[in-house]
Amino acid sequence: MPPAGAVARGRQLATLQRLAHEKFTSPTIGRLLDDLARYGESLPYDADDAALLRLTRRKYEQAMLVPNEFVGEIASHGTAAYEAWVKARPANDFAAVRPYLEKTLELSRRFADFFPGYAHIADPLIDQADYGMTVSTIRPLFAELRRELVPLVDAISQQPPVNDACLLQFFPEASQIAFGEEVIRQFGYDFERGRQDKTHHPFMTKFSLDDVRITTRVKENDLGDALFSTLHESGHALYELGINPQFEATPLAEGTSAGVHESQSRLWENLVGRSPGFWQHFYPKLQATFPDQLGTVPLDVFYRAINKVQRSLIRVDADEVTYNLHVIVRFELELALLEGSLSIADLPEAWHAQYGANIGVTAPDDRDGVLQDVHWYGGTIGGMFQGYTIGNILSAQFYTAAQRANPEITDEITQGKFSTLHTWLRENVYCPGSKFTTAELVQRTTGAPLTIRPYIDYLQTKYGALYNLPKTK
Numbered sequence: 001m002p003p004a005g006a007v008a009r010g011r012q013l014a015t016l017q018r019l020a021h022e023k024f025t026s027p028t029i030g031r032l033l034d035d036l037a038r039y040g041e042s043l044p045y046d047a048d049d050a051a052l053l054r055l056t057r058r059k060y061e062q063a064m065l066v067p068n069e070f071v072g073e074i075a076s077h078g079t080a081a082y083e084a085w086v087k088a089r090p091a092n093d094f095a096a097v098r099p100y101l102e103k104t105l106e107l108s109r110r111f112a113d114f115f116p117g118y119a120h121i122a123d124p125l126i127d128q129a130d131y132g133m134t135v136s137t138i139r140p141l142f143a144e145l146r147r148e149l150v151p152l153v154d155a156i157s158q159q160p161p162v163n164d165a166c167l168l169q170f171f172p173e174a175s176q177i178a179f180g181e182e183v184i185r186q187f188g189y190d191f192e193r194g195r196q197d198k199t200h201h202p203f204m205t206k207f208s209l210d211d212v213r214i215t216t217r218v219k220e221n222d223l224g225d226a227l228f229s230t231l232h233e234s235g236h237a238l239y240e241l242g243i244n245p246q247f248e249a250t251p252l253a254e255g256t257s258a259g260v261h262e263s264q265s266r267l268w269e270n271l272v273g274r275s276p277g278f279w280q281h282f283y284p285k286l287q288a289t290f291p292d293q294l295g296t297v298p299l300d301v302f303y304r305a306i307n308k309v310q311r312s313l314i315r316v317d318a319d320e321v322t323y324n325l326h327v328i329v330r331f332e333l334e335l336a337l338l339e340g341s342l343s344i345a346d347l348p349e350a351w352h353a354q355y356g357a358n359i360g361v362t363a364p365d366d367r368d369g370v371l372q373d374v375h376w377y378g379g380t381i382g383g384m385f386q387g388y389t390i391g392n393i394l395s396a397q398f399y400t401a402a403q404r405a406n407p408e409i410t411d412e413i414t415q416g417k418f419s420t421l422h423t424w425l426r427e428n429v430y431c432p433g434s435k436f437t438t439a440e441l442v443q444r445t446t447g448a449p450l451t452i453r454p455y456i457d458y459l460q461t462k463y464g465a466l467y468n469l470p471k472t473k
C-alpha cells in the first residue's frame, strides 16, 4: 500500500472492526450458543467441537461487555496516535504525542472497566493477549527471572566485549534476502502458502491458513538484521501454517496466545538460528554467498558476533540475555500508568530512570527512550509486553520437551535437517491452534506448568561457555 493510503485504510479498519463486533454480539449468536450448549457438554473436553464452543462462548461473553461505539473509537484513535508517533519520533518530540498517549491511557482504563471484578486494572488487557495470565501471576514470574538475569548480565559485562565487526560490512540486499529465504525453506516455510516482502518494522500476517505472509527489513551494513528477523517471523508463520486445516474460518484457526506465538518465533530465531550446530551447517554456505566479507572470518568469530551481549537502549535490537530486562521495564511502566501512580507527563523521565536502574544505560533523548517503538501508539496501553517474555520462557520449555522426545534433533540441526523438530512442534503446539489455553497446552506438551528453569539453564549454559563464566552450580 502506498504511504498516503494509510489514513483511509485506518477508517476502513475501524468500520470493519465495528461491523465485526456488531455481528458477533448480535442476539442470534447468543441464541445459537445457548442451543449448542448441551451438545458441547456431551462431548469430551478434548473434542474439537467442545473446544470451538468453549472458545466462542468466551469470546462472545467478552465482546458483549464492550460497547460497539467504543470498538470504533479505540480503532480510530489508534490510527491517529500512530500517525502522530511516526512524525514525533524522528523529531524527538514527546510533547506532540503526549495528548494522544493521555487519550490512549484513558481509553485503556475505560476498556478495563468494562470487565467487572478484576483484581488489577491491567488484568483485562493482559487477558486479551495472554488469556489466563494476570498481574498477580506475571509479577512473581518476572521477579524470579530478573533475579537470575541481572547477575548473568553483570558477569558478562565484566568480560572483554565481543568484536562483531564481521557483521558490519557491506552485504548486498538481494543476496541477504536469498540466503534468509533458503534457510526458512529448509525450516519448512512453504512459499506456495506464503511470501516474504520488505517493510520498516517486520511482522507476520495471515489471510487464511494457506496464506501466511512475512516481512523483513534489510540493512546492507548489518548482516544480522534481515536474517534474524526473517527467521523470527518464519517461526510465527510456521505456527499458523501448522494449524489443523479443519479449523479454517473458525475461532480455533489462530495461535492460542501472544506468549505461545512468540515462543515459536524465538525458538526458530534463537534456540535454532543462533545455535552452534545450526551454523556448523550454514556457515560454509554463508561464506560462499559472501566470500569477500566472510571468507577469512572463522566460524567461532562469527558465532560469537551473532551472540554478542551488550547493555543497549533499543528493545527490538537487544540480545537474548538483556532482552527480557527491557520487557520487564515496559511491563512495570504500563502497570504504573494504569494504576495511576505514574502520569503520562512524567513518563519520559520515569523511562530514563528505569532504564538506568534495570539495564544500566540511559538514552540521550526520548527518540531512543519512550518514543523508540510503535507500542503504546496504537490501541491500548497494557497487555502488550508480557507476551514477549513469556514467549522466551516457553521457547526453551517447548524446545527442551522436543529434544527429550527426539534426542536426535540437536544432531540433525548440524546437518541442516529440521523435519523432526518441525514435525514435533506441528503435532504438539501448532496443530491445536486455539483449542487449548496456554496453561493447558504447556502442561500437555511439556508435562509441566510454565517454568523459567529450562530458559535460565539454556542462557546460563550457552552464555557461560561463550563468555567463559565461572560455573554457577
Ligand SMILES: [Zn+2]
Pocket: 232, 236, 262, 265
Ligand atoms: Zn514476534
